[in-house]
Amino acid sequence: MTKTVTDVVCPFCGTLCDDLEVAVTDDGKQILDVYNACAIGAEKFLHSQAKDRITRPRFQQPDGTWKETSYDEAADYTAKMLAGAKKPLMYGWSSTNCEAQSMGHEIAEMCGACVDNTAAVCHGTTLIAVQDIGLPTCTLGEVKNRADTIIFWGCNPCHAHPRHMSRYSIFPRGFFTGKGHKSRKLVVVDPRVTDTAKMADIHLQVTQGQDYELLNAFRVAFKGEWLPDVVAGIPKEKIIEAANIMKAGRFGIIFFGMGVTQSLGKNHNIDEAIAVTKDLNEYTKFSIMPMRGHYNVTGSGEVLAWQFGYPYSVDLTRGFPRYNPGDTSSIDLLTRGEIDAAFVIGSDPGAHFPISAVKKIAQVNSVCIDPHITPTSGVSKLHVPVAFVGVETGGNAYRMDNVPIDCRKVVEPPEGMLTDEEFLTMVRDRVKKLKGVA
């Protein structure tokens, strides 16, 4: 016999689907199947069942081999490393729950660490633009119930957020959108002919790196002012046609991704995209939303903000929070050689940072908290495997529209394994002793 756990929250991407069903064995120890999830989400649950999973912390030896150790020793090492460092970096946080983040921040405050999340290489530019100009946005259910105009700009949800279109943006039949996708216009802006672009009513194949120009042209087109014949590779007529579709809708939204946040122009692109959204609110109702990647990168920004006041790249070395992306952001800190200890949790900078920054992680004392073997664990002195949040332990996470959803525990972790929060609590208690804090 099996039992089915319902309303399971998927700890993969920022779509944070919460309608998964997971079949587990009667003893609650093994996952048998995952329903309703996309291929990536299902795999996240299923690969936690791998028989060759690392279940105990391990130190990397000088010759590159690994030696198993206990969680106690791992916590000792981590606490000593952080408490003894002058400027430790505590990076990641996007694939763990808010409780672990909160515990980590307490440690960071005691140790004077720099705390940063994956926004630093992702939607950090979006946050800078929001600090510049604001953000008219909405929850995803508003899109489902009201939206008749959808724009995907520099993102490819077909592959990166596979259930986004079926749950929220294109296909669902909501309260005022009873005809589902038939009642929605889809505009995709992407230099590539992606699978998302293939579905579009209008695909604007913008010249790579010229998103800012095209966004600016839209603002001109809304006002009916003069435009050159071609902007960013798009003929004027097509820009005006798309602009009119946006103005004519009753409720529209721009979803945007890495294609605009990390291409030429960066935060300036988002500035302009938000300005487009503001302009459209003079004619109709319009919103804009970043397609956040990790399932809880949004949560990391939220917890950092309510505890320290800034959403990422927070520097606590002086005993109070400072924030200056480009200065206090991880890659910059690493490449400038300012970091003397690296603590990574819930992300994989080894796979995503420039090699010059990754080399610095390898050169200093380093701890990687991750259920998987990753390029980051590969260059770290200590690898601490933990239970999977959202599979083997619960905890709160924030969806890309800032809606908090409490993850569920579906199965027991392998015997004796700790969660992020449990391990961090051990480290916190040790740091307190080392620092002489009551």
Next chain:
Amino acid sequence: MAEYIIKNGFVFDPVQGIKGDKSDVAIKDGKIVSDVSKSAKVIDAAGKTVMAGAVEIHAHIAGPKVNLGRIYRPEDKLFTCTATKGIERTGSGNSIPSTFKTGYEYAKMGYTTAMEAAMPPMFSRHVHEEIRDTPIIDEGAFPVFGNNWFVMEYLKNNEVENTAAYIAWLLRATKGYAVKVVNPGGTEAWGWGLNCLSIHDPVPYFDITPAEIVKGLIEANEYLGLPHSMHIHPNNLGNPGCYQTTLDTLNLADGYKAKNKFGREQVMHITHMQFHSYGGENWGNFESKATEIMNFVNSHKNLTMDTGNVTLDETTTMTADGPFEHHLTGLNHLKWANCDVELETAAGVVPYIYSPDIKVCAIQWSIGLELALLAKDPMRCFITTDHPNAGPFTRYPRVFKWLMSEKARNERLNTFKNADKVIAASTLGSIDREITLYELAQMTRAGPAKSLGLANICGGLKPGMDADVAVYDFNPDKPLADPEMIETAFSRAAFVFKSGVQVVTHGDIVNTGHKRTLWVDAKVKDNPQVMRDIKEKFLKYYSMTQANYEALGHHFVPNPFALEVDATQA
């Protein structure tokens, strides 16, 4: 638990009618008691003012829009950060302080209870995470109902009982405290970029008027007998001439009588009245209508209100009145954030600078003070800044100074850049009333506590009540040499006790206490129709499942304190 005796202070306690008599306050096991043993720790309060811990009835201190303010205003942190110190965690922010700083600052001013004024129900888990991280003070949160699809559908058909059953369900699901209404109908209209500017503007599609929503929610609130009344931010906020809409809204409470077991007498609480007391047709002839408003409030015993005093600071406005914030960004051209929430509400955030050099801002400042000074019953008019909308809560001591000293407020009034026009636009200059310490205790302690249905728990020093006590370095027996002494004394209490734990000593945090989350557990008769409707809405229209909606578990509400209501016999 330790015993304390606070000796020889000048005690101001409206609950017992004590008006500055020199007496002792005894504390044991977290409660005020009439006597303690000889081993009790003595706190010398000679020459000091002793009051109950203050009660904040309306502030935006936890949740998604507050945090959006923090995220998008790094400039608010400039020169405001405090380093880790003893048991105090690091803090940041001025108009939107970090959660730790929020708790510490309230406690240091002698505030021990605070209400988060607008909780989007779908984000209740976020609100509670922030409340958990706000130390010391007891907190509750008001979920918003005025633009909720369930409420509008039920009330369109006059289904008060169903509305009440839904309210009971939502209060439980969100661990909410009261029925909050913001721009009724107008925020739903904002889903289409529209608004309801009068109480008779029909809500698009739902075909109900703000007046019907307000009356229906009063009826549902009294049907349940909740501790607090319906708490409203009326339509047409902030516009010249809006006082007429306010009077129309106040009139809706006519004929309703409070029905509850908590000693509450009002059926409607109108919040940040300052924003709703404007006359004139445009910003040129903008003027105060505080007199008209207060005449109405003074003569209607079933109303309570708070002021929403402008403090003349740079601040961050934030409200569930989505269309208003869009309107505001059009006026001041500062950055605009907005978030519409499916089936429930919306919110907007815009920074604002209340400059003393701008005529309208100075008139707004006058109106806030005028309202409090024209109040005949200080038990029904409470001091707030609608933090952070009219100014940060950390400015309360300054507002007290203006209210308690005619000299201080006239100094400010007469030195505005447009002093002549400002003075002409309100009656403030002709008011010589000075709020007394007893009245201050009514307006910041006993009054709000009674309005919230907490009259037996906090806001007073009667034996049996929670031992929330604030002692200020302020000697009411000495003539006031300088009004600044008021601001200094109330900014940093000498001693503060929260539920019998000494949390502040000489302005420093010495203990983070046992913070509680207040919520209301209302029991109603089984209502299968409402349960079916809820299920259907989640299946069809919400973007999350019903099973994941509730704020459940230790990490959201670690120390709950539920006020219980039984409406099964209603």
